[in-house]
Amino acid sequence: MEVKIVFLGDIVGNSGRRAVREMLPHILEKYKPDFVVANGENAAGGYGLTQKIAEELFSYGIDVLTSGNHIWKREFFPYLEKSSRVLRPANYGEGAPGRGFTIVEKKEIKLGVINLEGRIFMKPLNNPYILGKEIALKIKEETPFILVDFHAEATSEKIGLGYYLDGMVSVVIGTHTHVQTSDARILEKGTAYITDAGMCGAVESIIGMKKEQAIEMYLTQVPRKLEVEKKGIVKLEGVYVEVNSEGKAKRIETFRLIENQL
Numbered sequence: 540m541e542v543k544i545v546f547l548g549d550i551v552g553n554s555g556r557r558a559v560r561e562m563l564p565h566i567l568e569k570y571k572p573d574f575v576v577a578n579g580e581n582a583a584g585g586y587g588l589t590q591k592i593a594e595e596l597f598s599y600g601i602d603v604l605t606s607g608n609h610i611w612k613r614e615f616f617p618y619l620e621k622s623s624r625v626l627r628p629a630n631y632g633e634g635a636p637g638r639g640f641t642i643v644e645k646k647e648i649k650l651g652v653i654n655l656e657g658r659i660f661m662k663p664l665n666n667p668y669i670l671g672k673e674i675a676l677k678i679k680e681e682t683p684f685i686l687v688d689f690h691a692e693a694t695s696e697k698i699g700l701g702y703y704l705d706g707m708v709s710v711v712i713g714t715h716t717h718v719q720t721s722d723a724r725i726l727e728k729g730t731a732y733i734t735d736a737g738m739c740g741a742v743e744s745i746i747g748m749k750k751e752q753a754i755e756m757y758l759t760q761v762p763r764k765l766e767v768e769k770k771g772i773v774k775l776e777g778v779y780v781e782v783n784s785e786g787k788a789k790r791i792e793t794f795r796l797i798e799n800q801l
């Protein structure tokens with residue numbers, strides 16, 4: 540038996556949702572995954588999620604939505620509390636709404652999904668390594684198939700978690716930088732790893748947002764809210780992983796589909 544998992548990098552706004560709607564069917568047909576997990580932290584106008592958008596993404600075939608630093612929209616808290624298919628990073632403080640891990644079951648296969656956030660160049664949250672290991676060991680009592688989305692800025696912190704959890708989980712996938720890295724591989728003890736899965740969103744943008752606005756911000760150093768780039772072609776980036784019956788990764792490969800270039 541093997542378990543096939545597709546993971547999509549951060550879905551950014553309307554363009555990202557369009558990329559999923561138009562191009563995820565190609566990926567589903569190519570890999571025939573048992574589970575699809577995606578990072579949805581930027582899916583609603585670039586910042587967070589709404590119930591409507593989460594449900595829209597589920598309707599495209601996504602089973603679990605992970606997130607990160609942009610998930611904290613107050614209007615979304617009730618759904619975050621209620622849904623077992625939307626995660627926020629597990630290492631926020633006690634009492635934070637929602638959950639940081641879940642176990643989903645399909646065709647009698649259980650997949651554990653853990654969401655963690657990095658601390659380098661980000662908020663000083665609880666230690667993602669210690670908590671990640673604790674949660675992984677707990678999930679392991681129920682299923683050997685475990686996916687970790689490590690939402691972090693620093694490549695070193697991400698690679699470190701990959702090695703730290705090597706052999707304990709099936710795959711560690713980095714998100715948050717929105718740029719797909721070329722280091723997908725299986726680590727020594729059987730955990731598949733990539734530093735960043737990439738993004739689903741506008742191609743001609745700065746990590747999904749309007750490039751003129753981001754450049755203005757970098758020139759003036761005046762903070763501003765960036766808007767999602769809605770014009771132009773979109774891309775779908777992510778990772779495909781195959782796991783054996785013991786939860787060890789057998790294969791990892793990346794994909795990037797660009798609209799009109801399929």
Ligand SMILES: [Fe+2]
Nearest residue numbers: 549580581715
């Ligand atoms: Fe993001």
Ligand SMILES: [Fe+2]
Nearest residue numbers: 607608609715
């Ligand atoms: Fe993020």
